[in-house]
Amino acid sequence: MKLFYPCVLLLALAATERLQSTEELKVFTSEEVARHDSKQDCWLMIEGMVYDVTNYLPKHPKKYSLVGECGHDVTEGWKTKGDKNKPHTRKAEAILKKQLIGRAIEP
Numbered sequence: 883m884k885l886f887y888p889c890v891l892l893l894a895l896a897a898t899e900r901l902q903s904t905e906e907l908k909v910f911t912s913e914e915v916a917r918h919d920s921k922q923d924c925w926l927m928i929e930g931m932v933y934d935v936t937n938y939l940p941k942h943p944k945k946y947s948l949v950g951e952c953g954h955d956v957t958e959g960w961k962t963k964g965d966k967n968k969p970h971t972r973k974a975e976a977i978l979k980k981q982l983i984g985r986a987i988e989p
Contacts, residue, residue, distance in 0.1 A: 907931075908984035912955070915986060919953030925983070927955040933981040955986075 910925075910932045918925035924936045926948070935948060942948050946964050948956075960978075963970055970978075 907982070909987050910984045911987060915955075916953040921949045921952070924948065924952035926951060926953075927986045928957050928960045928978070930986050931982060932984040932986050933978060934983045935978075935981050938977065938981060 912927065915925050915927050915932055918934070918936075921939055922936065924934070924939055926933050926935055935942075935952075939948055951959065961969060
């Protein structure tokens, strides 16, 4: 039973650290994100976070081009993997996490 408490403490610390790091991220408005709308400069909003995916665009599966989505909130497409109606993989989540540059707020 003693092992339970350290595990709970570790989970609580991890959650707190994640929250603090999110609060420390740079903040962008949707208008700022919308200016990054080309394959040379592509930002996406997903679930309130902002990602610079410019360098990832050539690696994304060609069948599902992200170029037309640059500068927009693509939360729904992220959750449904476009027309496949299923979530992205953990590998995709790990790739996306590396592109995180900030969080979105309303103007």
